[in-house]
Amino acid sequence: MAQAWKSTGLRWSAERPVLTWAGGRRSALSWGRRVAFGVVEGGVRECAGARGHMCPLRAAVSARSTGGRCEECARLDRAHSVAADGIADDPRPYRVYLAWFGPGLAKVGITAVERGSARLLEQGAVCFTWLGTGPLMAARRSEELLRAALGVPDRIPYGEKRAVRAALPDLEQEQRAAEIAELHAKAVGLTGWPESLTREPFQAVDHVAVFGLDHAPAARGEVTELVAGGAVSGELVAAAGPDLHLATGNRVVVLDTRLLSGWDLVPATDEGEVRVPIREFKTAAPLQDGLF
Template identity: 75%
Template sequence: MARTWKCSGLRWSAEGPVLEWEGGRRTALTWGKRVAFGVEEGGVRTCVGARGHACPLGVVVPGRSTGARCEECARLDRAHSVAADTLADDPRPYRVYLAWFGPGMAKVGITGVERGSARLLEQGAVCFSWLGSGPLMAARRTEELLRAALRVPDRIPYADKRAVRAVLPGTAAERAAELAELHAKAVALTGWPESLDRAPFRPVDHVRVFGPAGVPAAAGEVSELVAGGAASGELVAAAGPDLHLATGSGSGSVDGSGVVVLDTRLLTGWGLVPGAGRGFDLPVRALRGAAGEGAGVQDGLF
C-alpha cells in the first residue's frame, strides 16, 4: 500500500518554490518538473491545526477552503499572528512595503526584516519596493497611514491576481510605474512615525523568478481536491501559492490549452499518494479573465 503524505504548503527559497511535507521532507520545484499525485481513496480533508499543534478534534473541513482550518484553530492561529495586531511587544525589526500585482492592484504590507523578500514571493507580488523599516508598531502605524491617505488596501484576493497574469505590461519599467507614483506620494505624507527609517524607491521585479517567458496562459484553475482524484502536469510557472501545470492535450483544462492553475493551499489537510502514470481528473473551473483581450502566449510572466 502506498505511503500517504501530508502537504504543509508551498514555500519560496532562494532557489525557487519548494513543497513542504509533514515530517520535514521538502520537494524543490523546477521548471519542467513533473508534478503528479493522487488523493487518498475514501479520504477526507481534516483540519491542519494551529501554531504547530494538531487539531484536537480532527474536524473535517471543506475541500474548497484555502485555510484548511476549523473555526477554533483558525481563531487560535490568527490570535498569534502579526496581522492580528496582538504582538505589540515583538522586539524584532519590520519593513513596510508596497507590492504590485497588476494594473490597479497595489497593496501595502509589513514583514519581518529577517524574512527578506520571502513574504512578497509567497503573495505572488509581480514587483515591490520597500518603504521603510523600524519597530513593529511603527511599521503598523505607517501601514495604516498609507491605507487611509492613499486608499491602498492591505489585501488583494488571489483570484484577482490570477486574472491579470497573462496580460501584464511587458517591461519591468512599465510594471514598476504605478509603484513609483505611490511611493512618491507615500514619502510625501506627514505623520510618519519618527522611529521608522524611510527607504528610497528601488523596485524589485519577480517576473523571471516566477517563470520563463512564452508560457501559454492558463485557462482553468483547480476548484478543489476530491477523494480518489489525481493531478499530473509539467510545472511551467509558479507565483505565490500557485503552480501552473501543463497537463498535455488539453486534459484537465476548460478550453483545450492544457495549462491549469493549482493553488497548493488546497493540498493541505488531504492524504496524498504518488500519482505516477495517472491523468488529471480534479474539478477545474474557468479562470476569470483568462479569455479576455490579450490572453495567450506573451513575453511576460505567464
C-alpha cells in the same frame, strides 16, 4: 498502497518554490519538473491544525477552503499573527512595503526584516519596493497611514491576483513598476510618519522572471478543490505565491497548493491527467504554440 504524504504548504527558498510535508520532508521544485499526486480513495480532508500543532478534533473541513482549518484552529492561528495585530511586543525590526500584483492591484504591508523578500514571494507580488524600516508598532502605524492616505488596501483577495496574471508578461518591467513608483513618491511626501521609522528610497524588485511567468503560456483554468480518488499530474511551468502553473495535456491550469493541506496524498502514475474539478477562466489568453 503507497505511503501517504500530508502537505504543510508551499514555501519560497532562494527564489525557488519548495513543497513541504509533514515530518519535515521537502520537495524543491524547478521548471519542467513533473508534479503528480493522487488523493487517497475514501479520504476526508482534515483540519491542518494551528501553529504547528495537530487539530485536537481532527475536524473535517471544506475541500474548497484555502485556509484548511476548522473555526477553532483558524482563530488560534490568527491570534498569534502579526497581520492580525496578535503580537504587539515583537522586538524584531520590520519593513513597510508597497506591492503590485497587476494593473490597479497594489497594497501596503509589513514584514520582518529577517525574512527578506520571502513574504512578497509568498503573496505572489509581481513587483514591490520597500518604504521604510523600524520597530513593529512604528511599521504598523505607517501601514495604516499609507493605507488611508494613498487609498490602497492591506489585503487583496487572491482570486483577483490570479485573474490578472496572464497579461503581466505583455507589460515591460518599467510599466509593471510604474504604479508603485507613483505611490512611493506620494508616500514619501506625507506628513505623520513615525520618527522611529527610517524611510527607504524607491527601488523596484520584479518577480516575473522569478515566478517563471516570462516564459510560461497563460493559464486557462484553476483547480477549485481536491476530491477523494482524484489526481493531478502536470509539468511545472511557473509558480507565484502558493500557486503552481501546471501544463496538463494542451492547457495550463493553476493549482493553489493551499488546497492540498489535510488530504492524504500518494504518487500518481498517469502523466498529464487531472481528475479534480477545474474552473475555466472567463478571459483566457490564446494558447501559445511550441511550449514543448
